[in-house]
Amino acid sequence: MTDDRVTAGGPAGGRVTVVGEALVDLLWRRGEREVRAVPGGSPSNVAVGLHRLGRPATLVTAWGDDAPGELVAAHLAGTGLPVHRAPTGPPGRTIVAIASLDHDGAASYDFLAAWDPRELTVPEDTAVLHTGSLAAVVEPGASRVAELCREQRRRGRTVAADLNVRPAVQPDRAAYRVAVRRLAEVTDVVKASDEDLRWLHPDLAPLDAARALLTLGPRLAVVTLAAEGALAVTADGHVARVPAPPVAVVDTVGAGDSFQAALLDAVAAHGGPPTDRALLGAVLARCVAAAALTCTRTGADPPTRAELAAFTRHAGGRH
Template identity: 60%
Template sequence: MNAGTRIAVVGESLVDLVWRPGADQIRPVPGGSPANVATGLRRLGRPVTLVTSWGEDPPGELVARYLAGTGLDVVRAATASRRTTVALAYVDKESGSATYEFVPFWDPVDLPLGDDVRLLHTGSLAAVVAPGAGKVLDACERLHGRPGRAVSVDLNVRPAAQPDRAAYRAAVGRLCAVTDVVKASDEDLRWLWPDRDPADSARELLAFGPRLVVLTRGAEGAMACTPDCEASVTAPEVPVVDTIGAGDAFQSALLDSLLTEGRDGEPAVRVPDTPEELRVLLERPVVAGALATTRSGAQPPDGDELRAALEKRGARARGRDGDTGGA
């Protein structure tokens, strides 16, 4: 594969202390949204580098062992504090969804990015936790607008890390202004703008400058909008174990679907320009996200799993059309 197709995923590595209802123990799980997205991209066959940091502490030792076993190309940025972010994840018994509290440390001294990076993806804590958020914004600004380069952001809003709504909104605005593709969940946008419908908030994010905004709606599916069109798809019905990493699996498949081949003069990502193309774009991510919910923890699908699930979804859709006289 052309070296110029390389993706850099920039952001925090952390340890989730997972607390399940009725459990006698809290289970430490290393990872974090950026690592999950990078792992998902690698499983889909994309060359990807994770630019992250962790500290010289017990959680950092766990992160180091975990990342060494992923097979990812990892660039470790030096940190000022030498500490590792820790999150307490409460898993809901009924829905399998998780809520979080954080002890965040995101203070990389610098963020080394190679010249072959065509797509920079970031978001989550890295976009709002100072002082590292400033360096992330600088990196996005340097890449955004360059020929054959693109920037992607998953807002992945974490109020526990930044409870000031106004400050969070300001950070989102600055980041979206130097981003080509923005993903957010309905929960993200409902917290940022509680007086608006999340779909309206997603459309309004386009005013900052991104070419594509994608809104995930959990079991309801997803919506995508551009300045010229929008479309929605439903999600597959699956038995849910938990939702940890589902949004990250969605994000990996979305980026994989958007990336071009990296030929000279070609943009890094191709954004659909019709509603039907947007619907096609959303199919792979919603299926990838659904597959991730059927397993415990962040386990994004590989390419074979995703293809098989998409074929099954397509066969079911054709069967329904046949039952109702459709094409």
């Protein structure tokens, strides 16, 4: 397989199944009186991003029969993405996130969270299983998700996770670290932002925190660095780092999810975590381009394969 096929998101490789929350983001920009409700949720955004990149993808999620749930259902139905809606325990409420946007578009979150999916199953043709965010922390669903990851890894499938740390749902740092450890122990690829790692381990630099995650079992740890780009470190010590292309930021909602979709697309195409340094650099460059392009739009709006290819060509021409 050539580097071009891996980084271009072609049809090689198998299905990515994403397990996690679908929710409604209430986007509230500082100084404004009106709040905009948009469907989101990190796992949902990642699955939609994969679908737009042309990668076979399935979302396994749960939502309630309430007003936010109607918005989620309508959104997912319109994406064309295969969705398995798991039954959920009471009270059957859809997660709502309040996304407070600063004037520069940066978002901070608070949540009305309920995550209790039952009967988590994945398609038989799944090659990569992805999870993370609230689904890996909010109980009782988080324990079921961790067990699913463990089972799928035993079956030889690649398991990936995005920590996407949200202290609003678990402010106890020690308890959050336990949840992260449980997740890292059953994954092959783990991704986090530098902000995630600084909150979890204030005494460690992001690269050192990523290396600490690798001691728990993953073969690849990836760290996003906001406007500074991204870095990755492999279990055998290879480090790759790329800058992010400059863009005019509308908001940062969903940028990390678009990055993750591009990363999972490459993992699926490569048949596992890309660990060659040159290949890893090329993969990261495509991932930061996907995130940057998303920042030019309102809300979580990941690019299509064609949009990403055009943006990457244009960004490359500016250097």
